[in-house]
Amino acid sequence: GAVVSQHPSWVICKSGTSVKIECRSLDFQATTMFWYRQFPKQSLMLMATSNEGSKATYEQGVEKDKFLINHASLTLSTLTVTSAHPEDSSFYICSAKRGGSTSDGYTFGSGTRLTVV
Amino acid sequence: DQQVKQNSPSLSVQEGRISILNCDYTNSMFDYFLWYKKYPAEGPTFLISISSIKDKNEDGRFTVFLNKSAKHLSLHIVPSQPGDSAVYFCAAPSNQGGKLIFGQGTELSVKP
Numbered sequence: 362g363a364v365v366s367q368h369p370s371w372v373i374c375k376s377g378t379s380v381k382i383e384c385r386s387l388d389f390q391a392t393t394m395f396w397y398r399q400f401p402k403q404s405l406m407l408m409a410t411s412n413e414g415s416k417a418t419y420e421q422g423v424e425k426d427k428f429l430i431n432h433a434s435l436t437l438s439t440l441t442v443t444s445a446h447p448e449d450s451s452f453y454i455c456s457a458k459r460g461g462s463t464s465d466g467y468t469f470g471s472g473t474r475l476t477v478v
Numbered sequence: 479d480q481q482v483k484q485n486s487p488s489l490s491v492q493e494g495r496i497s498i499l500n501c502d503y504t505n506s507m508f509d510y511f512l513w514y515k516k517y518p519a520e521g522p523t524f525l526i527s528i529s530s531i532k533d534k535n536e537d538g539r540f541t542v543f544l545n546k547s548a549k550h551l552s553l554h555i556v557p558s559q560p561g562d563s564a565v566y567f568c569a570a571p572s573n574q575g576g577k578l579i580f581g582q583g584t585e586l587s588v589k590p
């Protein structure tokens with residue numbers, strides 16, 4: 362089955378530093394990848410949609426200069442949290458969509474717990 | 479505008495009984511709906527889906543029912559098992575780029 366690998370699974374960083382999270386589709390080419398953020402006891406909030414070779418589309422209220430998304434290949438998308446602050450601490454999840462969408466065409470990574478101290 | 483809603487944040491069921499998780503939506507243009515299961519600190523895993531042209535889809539212990547006139551779908555788990563304890567999300571792909579729109583989730587607890 363389709364597998365999406367997300368790394369790291371957890372990271373602790375100091376305020377003001379940047380953190381990069383990787384999302385790789387291991388056995389399929391992902392035309393589109395999505396980045397979500399989840400706060401405790403809340404739903405998954407879509408941050409942005411990235412398409413290979415083009416700029417990401419950010420949801421309203423998401424700072425594109427703070428959350429840099431790069432989708433350089435059909436198997437890799439990265440999310441960089443720049444100048445991280447404690448309020449950026451959250452659980453970040455990526456999802457990859459296979460081309461020719463089917464009802465089960467979305468595969469999620471295992472998530473990254475970011476803690477900014 | 480919350481297009482997909484799960485109004486019950488939690489549900490507790492006895493092992494062996496039926497669990498019914500509910501989901502409402504407002505956009506009649508959704509082509510299909512998906513249910514995901516999620517454990518803490520993990521990504522969601524796909525459980526079952528239903529096309530908008532169907533009213534029922536069954537897979538083992540899991541059945542999803544769709545009532546288009548009421549814009550309502552439900553996930554039935556029977557018999558419920560302690561390992562089913564997790565947060566369940568319903569979701570639908572938007573017509574804009576196919577992004578998934580999630581409900582708020584329902585935390586299911588199955589007691590032995």
